[in-house]
Amino acid sequence: MSESVLDVRNLQVQFTTENQPIIAVDDLTLTLKKGEKLGIVGESGSGKSVTSLGIMGLIPTPGKVTEGEIWLNPETDSPPVNLIKVNSETRRKYRGGEIAMIFQEPMSALNPLFTIGFQIIEAILQHQNISQTEAERKAIALLQEVRLLPSDRELREAYTDKTRENSDKVITRYVNGQKQEILKRYPHQLSGGQLQRVTIAMAISCNPRVLIADEPTTALDVTVQATILDLLRDLCSQRGMSLIFITHDLGVIAELVDTVVVMYRGEVVETGEIEEVFINPQHPYTKGLLACRPRIDRKLQILPTVSDFMTVTIADDGKPIIQEKDADLASMEEDIVTEEQQETRLSQLLDNEPLLSVKNLQVGFPIKGVFARTQDYFMAVKDISFNVYPGETLGLVGESGCGKSTLARAILRLIPSLGGDIIFEGKNLAQIAIGDRKMRSVRREIQIIFQNPYNSLNPRMTIGKAIAEPMKVHNTDNGKERKNRVAYLLERVGLNPQMQNRYPHEFSGGQRQRVCIARALALNPRFIICDESVSALDVSVQAQVLNLLKELQEEFGLTYIFISHDLSVVKFMSDRILVMNQGNIEEIDTAEEIYRSPKTEYTRQLIAAIPKGEFD
Template identity: 60%
Template sequence: MEDAVIDVRNLKIEFFPEEQHLIAVNGINFTIPKGKTLGLVGESGSGKSVTALGLMGLIPNPGRVSSGEIYFRPPEEKSAVNLLALPETQRRQYRGGKIAMIFQEPMSSLNPVYTIGFQITEAILQHQSVSPSEARRQATARLQEVKLIPSDEELKETALIEDNTLSEVEVNRQINEYKRTFLERYPHQLSGGQLQRVMIAIAISCNPTLLIADEPTTALDVTVQKTILDLLRELSQARGMSMLFITHDLGVVAEIADEVAVMYQGKIVESGDIRSIFSDPQHPYTKGLLACRPRLDQQVDYLPTVADFLNGQTDTKPEPPVQVQTWDNSEDKNDDSLSVDTSINSAPLLTVQNLQVGFPIKGVFGKRKRYAMAVNGVSFTVYRGETLGLVGESGCGKSTLARAILRLIDPLQGKIRFNRNDITHLSGKQLRHLRRQMQIVFQNPYNSLNPRLTIGKTILEPLTIHKRYQNARQRKERVVYLLERVGLSADDIKRYPHEFSGGQRQRICVARALALNPEFIICDESVSALDVSVQAQVLNLLKELQEEFELTYIFISHDLSVVKFISDRVMVMNKGKIEEIGKAETIYKTPGSDYTRQLIDAIPSIEKKFLVS
C-alpha cells in the first residue's frame, strides 16, 4: 500500500530456550495506513506483545526475528525502509523517535527515582538536538497536550479568580512555578490514569509517525479508560499519527480502532474493518471472544467461552470438570465458639451499620490532626446465598470496606454483624475462628501466591494452620479435590505458581479460599486482570461453586457489565459513601444517580457502538 506507514510481511518470531523451541509469531501480515488505527486483539500468549516488541526491535533473548520484513515509511522519506535490514545504530534512530510505544503498566515503565520532568526531557534530548531548557519547555507542552497540566489560558484564569489584583508579571510567575513543581513530581505521587498520561506524553514527545499502545488501559477504571481512549483518538487525529492498539478487550477496540486483526496462537486468523468483523465474525476464535464478554443489554446464567466455540459446543452448558463431591462440614456446624445461629436461613448473613474507616493524617510534630475518610457512614445487608456486587472507581473505598468487613483493618465507628454476631471488636481466638468462615480472593493472582511454595502447599497451609481434618492424608485428599473442582489436576500439586497462566493462578486462589469451607467470600477485583475469555471461565466457576458450596459473595469491580452478570444486587460507592443499592437489572436500566450513569456510559460496548444484536 502506497499510503502505508508500516507494512509487515510474513513476520516470524521464535524463541530458543534450552528446553524447547517456541514460535511466538508465525508468519503474520498487516499494514497500517497514515492516520489510521489497527486494533490487534487476542488472549495472553497469542503473540500480540511480541509482535509489538518485534516492530520496536526489542525482542528479548533467547528470542529473535527469524524471517519476514517490516517496511516503515515516515512522511518525510520518499521510500519505505526495511527495519529488519538496518544495523542496530540506525534502528535506534527510529525507536522512540519515529516509532514510539506505550506499555501496559506505567508504574513499572517509569523509573521511580527520577522525576517525570526528567524522564520526558530525557526522551526529547535523546532524539532531538535542542537545549535542556527547550526540552523542558517541550515537556511541559506535551503534558498540556495530554491534559495533565492545564493550558496557559486556564492557569491564568485560575490565578486571576483566586486573586484578581495580581499583575501580569505575577500571574506568569505563578504559572511557571506551577509547571516547574509539576515536572518535579515523582511517579508515586500520581494516580494510575495520570501515570498513563505521562507515558503518552513521553511517547508523543518526538512526534512519532507510529504509536504502539500495548494494553494501555487494562489496569484502569472504566471512566479513566474512557478518558485515555478519547485522548489517544484526539492525538491521532490532530497529529495524523498512526496507531497499533493492542488489547484483549474487543469493546475497547470498537471505541478506538478503524480496523482489527485477531491473533490466535501466533497467527492472524481474521482481519478487516471493525464493523464487518464484529457484525459477522467468521473464525470460531473471534466468535468466542465476542460471546464471552458480559453484555449489559442481556442477562444470561452462563457465559460461553472461547473453548466452547473452538470445540463446536456453543448450544449447551458444559458439564462441571469433575463430579460434585459432598464434604462433611460437621466440624464447622458443631463449633459454637461464635454462637452461630444457622436455624433461620432467610436471615441476613452480614449486616454493616454506619461503618466509618479512616486513615490518620499527621500534623506538625507528628500530632494527629484529622482523618482521611475512606469509608464514611456505610450501611447495608448481605443475605445468605446472594451475590452483592460492589462497584465504583479506584479510591472510592471498595477495598477498604472489604478489609474492614474481614477485620483486616479496624473501623473508627459502626458495627459489623456476621451470623447475628457482632464481630467489630473480635480478637484472638474468636477472630482466628472468623477467618475460617470469611475469605477473600485478591485482584492480582501473580502477587497473591507465594512463589516459594508449590500450589499443593499453598492450599494445604490454611488446613494445617486451622488443624482441619484428622490426618495428613485427608488434608491431601481435600487439596486434590479442590484443585480438580477448579479445573486443575492432581498432577499440579507439585508445581510452582510461575508454571501457571494468570487464569490458572486465579483458580488456585479460589481453591485456597474454599479450603476451610467458608460461608462468605469477598472477590476483590478478582477478574479485572484477566483476559475476557479467562474472565468468563472464572465467572462461570464462581457461579458453579456458589451453588455447590452454598456461598455468599461480595463481588468488587469497577466494571458494571461484569458485576451485572454475576450479582443479584448491586451497590454503587463513590467517595466513601453509597450512591445507590438495588437489583442489578434495575440499577442498569434505571440508575438513580448521575455517578452510576457515568459508570455505565464509560463501559466500552460493541453493542452501543455498532448496534450489534
C-alpha cells in the same frame, strides 16, 4: 489513508529454550496506512505483545526475529527502511523518532527516582537538537496536550475566578508556577491514569508517525480508560499519526480502530475492518472472544466461552489444529435471566436474616504530624451501612481510591476501623481486636480471593500445599483427609488433581486464580469476598472464572461480596449493586435498576464509560 507507513511481512519470532525453540509469532503480515488505527486482539500468549516488541526492536533475550521483514516508510523522501537489517544505533534513531510505544504498566515504564519533567525532557533531547529551555517548554506543551495540565487560558481563568485577581503579572506568575509544579512531581505522586498520560506525552514528544499502545488501559478504571481512549483518538486525528492498539478485549476497541487483526497462538486468524469483524466474524476464536464478555443490556445464566466455539489439538510440529464447533449462540442468548426471575430471587434472599450487617462503619488512615503524632485521619470509608443476605452476591463498584478494597479488609479485620459495627452471624467483629484468637473461628467462615493470583501464592510452595495450608493452620483434617480434599477442590475448580505437586509459575494466570479459589474453599466458608478477582484475566478466562464462581455459589451455598470497577462484570454476577465514591455509598439497588435508572451522576458516568462493543 492510502499511503503505507509500516509493512510487516512474514514475521517470525522465536524463543530458544532448553528443550526446543518456541515460535511466539509465526508468519505474521500486516500493513499500517497513514492515519490508520489498527487493533491487534488476542489472549495472553497469542503473540500480540511480542509482535509490537519485534517492530520496536526490543525482543528480550533469548528471543529473536528469525524470519521476515519490517519496512518503515520515513516521513521524508528517503526510501523505505527494513528495520530488521539496520544496525542497533540506526534502529535506536527510528525508535522514538518514527515509531514510539506506550507500555501496559506506566509505573514500570517510568523511573521512580526522577521527576516526570526530567524524564519527558530527556526523551525530547535524545531525538531533537534543541536547548534545555526549549525542551522544557515543549514538555509543558505535551502535558497540556495530553490533558494532564490545563491550558494557559484555563489556568488563567481558574485563578481569576478563584481570587478575583486582575494583575496580569500576578496571574502569569501563578500560571508559570503551576507548570513548574507538574514538572517537579515524581511518578508515585500521580494516579495510574495520570501516569499513563505522562507515558503518552513521552511517546509523542518526537512526533512519531506510528504509535504502538500495548494494553494501555488494562489496569485502569472504566472511566479513566474511556478518557485515555478518547485522548488517543484525538491525538491520532490532530497529528495524522498511525496507531497500533493492542488489547485482549474486543469491546475496548470497538469505537477506536479502523481495522482489527485477531491473533491466536502466534498466528493471525482473522483480519478486516472492525465493523465487519464485529457483525460477521468468520473464525471461531473471534466469535468466542466477542461472545464471552458480559453484556450490560442483558444478564445470561452463564457466559459463553471460547471452548463453546472451537476445539484445539496440537499437531506433531507443535502448531494448533482448530476445529469449529456448531455453537448455538442464539440459544445461549435466549437463556437470559428475566427481570421477573431476578426480582423473585432477590425477594427470597431478603426474606432471611442478614448474614452480614455493616452499620455506620468508619475506616481512616492516620496523618502524622510533629514527632510522628497522629494529627488527623484520612477517611477512606465514611459512615457506611448495608446488609448482605445468605446466598446473595452483593456487587461493590467504584473507581480506584473509592474505598471498596479498604471496606473489604475492614470487614475481614485485616485493618482496624475507627467506628461502627461489623456483625457476622451475631458476632460484632468490630469489637474483636485484630490478632485476637477469637477471630480464628470467624476466618474459617469468611475468606477472600485477591486480585493478583501471582502475588497470592507462595512461589516456593506447591499448589497442593498452598490449598492444604488453611486446613493445617485450623487443624481441621488429618493428612490423608487433607490430601483427598485438595484433590476434590482442584477437580471442582477445573484443574487436574495430579497437578498438585506443581509450583505456581507452572500455571497460567487463569489457572492460578482457580487455585486461589480452591484455597478459599478449603475450610468450607459461608462468605467469600472477591476483590477484583477477575480484572487481571483475559476476557475468555474471565468468563470461565465468573461461571465457576456462580456454579460454586449454587453448590456450596456461598455468599459473595464481588468487588470490581467494571459494571458489566458486576451486573452479571450480582443480585444487588452498591456504588461507592470517595468513601461514601452513592446508591444501592438491584443490578437491573442501577443500570436502567441510576440515581446519581457518578453512577451514570460509570455506566457511560463501559465499552459497548456493538455496532448497529
